[in-house]
Amino acid sequence: xxxxxxxxxxxxxxxxxxxxxxxxxxxxxxxxxxxxxxxxxxxxxxxxxxxxxxxxxxxxxxxxxxxxxxxxxxxxxxxxxxxxxxxxxxxxxxxxxxxxxxxxxxxxxxxxxxxxxxxxxxxxxxxxxxxxxxxxxxxxxxxxxxxxxxxxxxxxxxxxxxxxxxxxxxxxxxxxxxxxxxxxxxxxxxxxxxxxxxxxxxxxxxxxxxxxxxxxxxxxxxxxxxxxxxxxxxxxxxxxxxxxxxxxxxxxxxxxxxxxxxxxxxxxxxxxxxxxxxxxxxxxxxxxxxxxxxxxxxxxxxxxxxxxxxxxxxxxxxxxxxxxxxxxxxxxxxxxxxxxxxxxxxxxxxxxxxxxxxxxxxxxxxxxxxxxxxxxxxxxxxxxxxxxxxxxxxxxxxxxxxxxxxxxxxxxxxxxxxxxxxxxxxxxxxxxxxxxxxxxxxxxxx
Numbered sequence: 001x002x003x004x005x006x007x008x009x010x011x012x013x014x015x016x017x018x019x020x021x022x023x024x025x026x027x028x029x030x031x032x033x034x035x036x037x038x039x040x041x042x043x044x045x046x047x048x049x050x051x052x053x054x055x056x057x058x059x060x061x062x063x064x065x066x067x068x069x070x071x072x073x074x075x076x077x078x079x080x081x082x083x084x085x086x087x088x089x090x091x092x093x094x095x096x097x098x099x100x101x102x103x104x105x106x107x108x109x110x111x112x113x114x115x116x117x118x119x120x121x122x123x124x125x126x127x128x129x130x131x132x133x134x135x136x137x138x139x140x141x142x143x144x145x146x147x148x149x150x151x152x153x154x155x156x157x158x159x160x161x162x163x164x165x166x167x168x169x170x171x172x173x174x175x176x177x178x179x180x181x182x183x184x185x186x187x188x189x190x191x192x193x194x195x196x197x198x199x200x201x202x203x204x205x206x207x208x209x210x211x212x213x214x215x216x217x218x219x220x221x222x223x224x225x226x227x228x229x230x231x232x233x234x235x236x237x238x239x240x241x242x243x244x245x246x247x248x249x250x251x252x253x254x255x256x257x258x259x260x261x262x263x264x265x266x267x268x269x270x271x272x273x274x275x276x277x278x279x280x281x282x283x284x285x286x287x288x289x290x291x292x293x294x295x296x297x298x299x300x301x302x303x304x305x306x307x308x309x310x311x312x313x314x315x316x317x318x319x320x321x322x323x324x325x326x327x328x329x330x331x332x333x334x335x336x337x338x339x340x341x342x343x344x345x346x347x348x349x350x351x352x353x354x355x356x357x358x359x360x361x362x363x364x365x366x367x368x369x370x371x372x373x374x375x376x377x378x379x380x381x382x383x384x385x386x387x388x389x390x391x392x393x394x395x396x397x398x399x400x401x402x403x404x405x406x407x408x409x410x411x412x413x414x415x416x417x418x419x420x421x422x423x424x425x426x427x428x429x430x431x432x433x434x435x436x437x438x439x440x441x442x443x444x445x446x
Contacts, residue, residue: 006038013037017044086323096443097316114299121229121292128222135215138208247309250441252428253382255305261382262304262311310404311381313358315442317388317424318411322349325421328434334418343432344387344425345439351420353411355388357402358438366398372423373415376408385430389423390414 010019017037024031248255326334326346333340357378364385365377372389376396379385392412396402413420426435 009041010037013041017041090321090323099443111302117229118295118299121226121295125292128219135212138211142205142208247314247441248312251312251314251438252433253312258308258382259301259304262308308381310360312438313361313378313380313384313386313426314438315358315404316439317355317358317386318347318349318353318422319356320349320353322347322353322422324348328432328436335416344389344423345435346421346423348419348421349411351411351413352392353422354407355391355409355411355422357404357406357408358386359384360403361386361401363396363398363400363402363408366394366396366400369415371416373417374409374412375415378402378408383429385425385427387423387425387427389425390417390421 014037017040019037020035020040022033022035024033248258324345325348326342328342328345330339331342332338355376359378359380361378361380363376364379365375365387367375369375369389372387374389374391374394376388376391376394377385378387388409390412391409392414393410394408395410396406396408402408411420411422417423424435426433426438
């Protein structure tokens with residue numbers, strides 16, 4: 001059966017693929033191999049399959065190569081866009097830093113103006129006190145002159161009566177005339193002296209009235225100038241206090257509690273500003289003293305705010321160029337790829353970049369800590385701590401007191417780290433909070 005089928009196939013394919021013979025010649029004989037049509041058809045089919053498979057494989061490799069090239073170009077394009085975004089963020093950060101420096105300069109200028117205005121206010125208060133003293137002296141002089149005039153008149157009357165009693169000449173007309181003539185002479189002399197004293201007293205009174213009018217005008221001018229100075233001082237204190245109040249509220253601190261704690265622990269040399277005592281029997285002076293004391297209280301509050309601001313970790317721990325890498329919150333762990341919580345803010349920069357304390361405090365940790373590598377932790381006021389991890393070098397010791405801006409270490413990649421960066425944490429009551437809240441809050445004062 002198989003032979004018949006093969007014979008029929010050969011017969012059918014004979015027209016298209018005639019039988020071929022391949023001769024093999026050697027030194028002694030010649031042989032040939034008969035290639036039937038079915039065999040030729042099988043060889044052609046196998047060749048077609050091989051060629052087709054080659055073409056398909058080649059096309060697949062070509063498509064994959066094209067796709068791989070597009071993927072590389074896309075990756076390069078995305079990397080370029082990412083670098084541009086990082087450069088833009090760095091430029092924006094530098095701009096914010098410049099604005100913060102400008103704001104700090106304006107704030108210092110405002111404090112200088114407040115100091116000058118306070119000096120002018122104290123000088124005007126001294127001048128007003130001198131004018132009041134001068135008016136009191138003039139009034140006392142006027143009262144003394146009036147008393148002297150009245151005493152002179154009383155003395156003249158007394159002399160006239162004494163002369164009349166001693167002469168006894170009033171019993172006769174001649175004696176009476178003589179006594180009258182003598183009395184007239186005495187009275188004329190006394191009246192002349194009295195008139196001269198009166199004229200002198202009136203002249204002094206006129207001078208005193210003119211001085212009093214001038215003093216009253218000067219007092220009104222001083223009051224107007226003081227009112228203007230008070231208004232400017234009150235506005236300056238309000239403008240200076242508003243951003244500081246906003247800073248503490250933005251990081252979740254109650255400004256009143258902050259001020260109370262700072263006041264309770266304030267041991268600075270000289271103490272707070274001394275209030276101005278109000279002048280006696282002077283309503284306007286009492287009002288000015290009240291406003292002045294209010295301004296002094298405001299300046300004292302601003303001073304306490306500045307003391308508190310030095311104790312809160314605000315701003316950046318780096319002054320060199322860097323980029324924000326891994327932020328606070330959930331992320332994929334760079335080692336395991338699993339979902340995890342990141343308790344701080346990573347900042348990538350150059351190896352060995354200086355790291356600075358962001359507030360006054362005491363170093364509670366300075367050494368190797370698992371996961372953080374070389375780490376420094378600083379205890380600040382109000383239960384706040386700042387942590388600096390993966391340092392290449394530590395420049396402080398445990399128990400050391402540091403101030404804002406002191407260099408505490410260098411950036412590195414120690415501990416559980418994939419590259420050079422600073423791990424920066426803020427903890428409140430031992431619990432990690434987002435450091436960016438404190439970094440952004442610094443834009444209100446720096």
